[in-house]
Amino acid sequence: MITCKIYGEPVETGAVVDDLDAIAFQSVSEAEISSGDFAFSDGKTVLEFSYPLHEKDIVYGLGETMGGINKRGRSYVSYNTDDPHHRQSMLSMYGAHNFFIIDGDTSIGYFFDTPARVVFDVDTDNSKSVLVTVESKNLRLYTIVGESAYDVTRQFLNIIGPSFVPPLWAFGYGQSRWGYKTHKDIDEVVTQYKRAGIPLDYVCLDIDYMDRYIDFTIDEKRFPNLKDYVSEKKKQGIHLVPIVDAGVKVEPGNETYETGVKNGYFATNEEGGFFHAAVWPGMTHFPDFFQKEAREWFGNEYKKLTDFGFEGFWNDMNEPSIFYSEYSTKQSKLDQALDFLMPSRVEKKEGSKNNSYHDYHHFYHKVDGKKMCHHDVHNLFGAMMTRASGEGLSKLLPNRYLLFSRSSYIGAHRYGGIWTGDNHSSFEMLRQNLIHMASLNMCGFIYTGADTGGFGGNCSRELMLRWLALSDFTPLMRNHSAIATKKQECYRYKNVDDFKRVIALRYRLLPYIYSEFMKALKNKDMYMKPLGFVYPEDERARKVEDQLMVGEGIMIAPVLEAGEIHRKVYLPEKMKLVRFDGENFFEDVIPKGDALIEVPLNEVVFFIRKNHSVVVSKHLAMNTADLDLSDIFSIGYDVPYDQYVDDGISKLV
Ligand code: GLC
Numbered sequence: 290m291i292t293c294k295i296y297g298e299p300v301e302t303g304a305v306v307d308d309l310d311a312i313a314f315q316s317v318s319e320a321e322i323s324s325g326d327f328a329f330s331d332g333k334t335v336l337e338f339s340y341p342l343h344e345k346d347i348v349y350g351l352g353e354t355m356g357g358i359n360k361r362g363r364s365y366v367s368y369n370t371d372d373p374h375h376r377q378s379m380l381s382m383y384g385a386h387n388f389f390i391i392d393g394d395t396s397i398g399y400f401f402d403t404p405a406r407v408v409f410d411v412d413t414d415n416s417k418s419v420l421v422t423v424e425s426k427n428l429r430l431y432t433i434v435g436e437s438a439y440d441v442t443r444q445f446l447n448i449i450g451p452s453f454v455p456p457l458w459a460f461g462y463g464q465s466r467w468g469y470k471t472h473k474d475i476d477e478v479v480t481q482y483k484r485a486g487i488p489l490d491y492v493c494l495d496i497d498y499m500d501r502y503i504d505f506t507i508d509e510k511r512f513p514n515l516k517d518y519v520s521e522k523k524k525q526g527i528h529l530v531p532i533v534d535a536g537v538k539v540e541p542g543n544e545t546y547e548t549g550v551k552n553g554y555f556a557t558n559e560e561g562g563f564f565h566a567a568v569w570p571g572m573t574h575f576p577d578f579f580q581k582e583a584r585e586w587f588g589n590e591y592k593k594l595t596d597f598g599f600e601g602f603w604n605d606m607n608e609p610s611i612f613y614s615e616y617s618t619k620q621s622k623l624d625q626a627l628d629f630l631m632p633s634r635v636e637k638k639e640g641s642k643n644n645s646y647h648d649y650h651h652f653y654h655k656v657d658g659k660k661m662c663h664h665d666v667h668n669l670f671g672a673m674m675t676r677a678s679g680e681g682l683s684k685l686l687p688n689r690y691l692l693f694s695r696s697s698y699i700g701a702h703r704y705g706g707i708w709t710g711d712n713h714s715s716f717e718m719l720r721q722n723l724i725h726m727a728s729l730n731m732c733g734f735i736y737t738g739a740d741t742g743g744f745g746g747n748c749s750r751e752l753m754l755r756w757l758a759l760s761d762f763t764p765l766m767r768n769h770s771a772i773a774t775k776k777q778e779c780y781r782y783k784n785v786d787d788f789k790r791v792i793a794l795r796y797r798l799l800p801y802i803y804s805e806f807m808k809a810l811k812n813k814d815m816y817m818k819p820l821g822f823v824y825p826e827d828e829r830a831r832k833v834e835d836q837l838m839v840g841e842g843i844m845i846a847p848v849l850e851a852g853e854i855h856r857k858v859y860l861p862e863k864m865k866l867v868r869f870d871g872e873n874f875f876e877d878v879i880p881k882g883d884a885l886i887e888v889p890l891n892e893v894v895f896f897i898r899k900n901h902s903v904v905v906s907k908h909l910a911m912n913t914a915d916l917d918l919s920d921i922f923s924i925g926y927d928v929p930y931d932q933y934v935d936d937g938i939s940k941l942v
Pocket residue numbers: 466467495496532605606695710711769770771
């Protein structure tokens with residue numbers, strides 16, 4: 290059962306679009322707000338809500354936030370932020386995913402549908418309550434009552450609509466690095482992977498492919514004859530995936546800039562001119578993605594890239610990230626640089642304003658014809674960019690596109706996936722990657738993954754192998770790293786056959802992974818789930834924070850600690866343990882309960898649930914263009930597998 294209380298005059302976020310008949314809408318008057326049971330207003334801008342927690346309640350959800358699968362014990366702030374110092378204490382990340390579930394004797398979900406800043410205190414200091422503070426008087430608050438956390442989530446996924454449909458190649462392994470400067474760098478990557486016998490489906494082009502970081506331009510010296518180059522790579526089974534940033538460089542003579550200015554498609558400043566903010570290319574204007582016409586225009590700008598043959602893109606810096614603006618000094622850029630070099634500075638500043646917070650109060654959008662301060666709609670900005678690109682790409686391309694964004698809001702999953710931003714090379718962030726997969730799936734983002742190996746810092750051989758073992762199961766499987774870090778392409782490490790073996794598992798499992806993903810998409814279901822969603826009666830399973838269910842039949846328990854070659858695993862039921870030696874699969878039945886499993890560094894083990902089977906490819910394909918989804922056999926229990934197969938590229942009708 291779903292109810293929606295409407296406070297004030299909320300902005301249309303586009304999060305809830307499906308099955309509106311299933312929702313009982315009700316407007317809450319000002320008088321009711323001030324005398325309500327659990328909601329009150331301070332007369333200005335804040336709405337507060339409080340929900341009691343019982344001892345055994347688990348709080349699930351909140352998408353891209355730090356903390357555990359169970360969100361109890363700390364606070365979270367929805368205020369999209371570009372903070373590259375990923376750490377447990379950070380309050381905000383790149384996305385605002387205001388959906389959580391209190392799951393105990395009863396299961397109730399809440400979705401705070403507002404682009405405003407929202408603070409969630411989830412049993413902070415053992416308060417035995419969830420306190421939600423919405424920094425606005427305008428809100429749609431959805432309440433979903435269900436039989437279990439999973440049931441509540443399914444109802445939620447049903448009203449926010451299904452994920453965008455990525456092509457099959459987007460499920461292959463991708464290599465990326467900030468620092469590939471020329472087509473020769475890309476050739477080197479492709480050649481080395483081939484030489485190592487490691488499959489590869491795409492290579493990402495970071496900002497250096499552009500002319501001076503200007504959106505929708507190409508540096509023709511670094512990438513001459515790009516159209517031919519893209520097509521030549523495609524013939525080799527490799528897609529190239531360029532980045533697009535939110536800010537359009539202020540550059541008279543540049544067509545994108547000129548058209549934006551002429552038509553008023555950019556966000557405005559205090560004085561009514563266009564807002565100036567510095568990002569990679571220097572001073573930029575931000576497209577006003579809140580205007581329909583501006584979205585259509587920006588979406589159509591991708592034609593400048595699709596004309597070269599590109600079919601996949603990643604959207605970045607769209608919180609939006611601001612180095613400094615006409616209202617802040619260059620000093621803040623220096624400040625950021627110092628923060629980057631000395632992370633201890635950031636810890637000390639915890640609790641202070643996030644980067645760009647000041648700037649966000651100084652520019653404006655046209656939302657439904659009304660001028661609104663960016664701060665009040667901040668959390669929707671990145672999602673609107675994704676929407677503009679997704680809508681544009683669906684018109685420009687005859688087939689499916691790949692798109693993933695850094696910033697997001699619930700609903701953006703219908704246009705593109707997300708990646709979880711500038712993590713770093715540590716086992717702590719590997720664990721967080723697993724947690725994110727569970728929470729993001731609850732919020733509709735099923736096409737997602739982290740920078741495998743970590744973006745910042747140097748990735749050791751051990752960490753890379755362990756990280757690949759998790760990424761083997763995440764829909765987006767991309768190795769990405771920052772400039773100036775140690776290069777982390779798999780072929781650079783010792784005993785490259787170990788890497789081949791781990792990535793080969795992904796390709797052998799693709800018939801299952803793709804099928805389970807597409808079934809989840811079509812049924813508006815999760816692709817990855819916490820154990821408590823599948824075994825709600827099992828108190829032990831409900832507490833597991835380091836294992837996940839992948840699709841219907843698989844449970845994973847990756848090694849998340851340095852120096853470990855064993856994993857303590859909890860099995861809520863009898864399962865088959867599967868090992869893969871690079872060629873063959875070996876199975877062992879493991880009884881319900883606790884098990885200590887040996888997991889050598891060059892192995893990935895996983896579990897197949899009792900009475901489930903999994904289809905695997907008979908041969909190792911070097912990319913998905915060579916993969917025959919029907920050339921399979923089954924492993925696990927002797928029961929039929931219901932496989933979803935299509936051509937991997939045509940749009941779904
Ligand atoms: C941002 C992105 C990162 C990218 C870099 C340069 O930090 O999050 O993925 O490599 O910008 O474009």
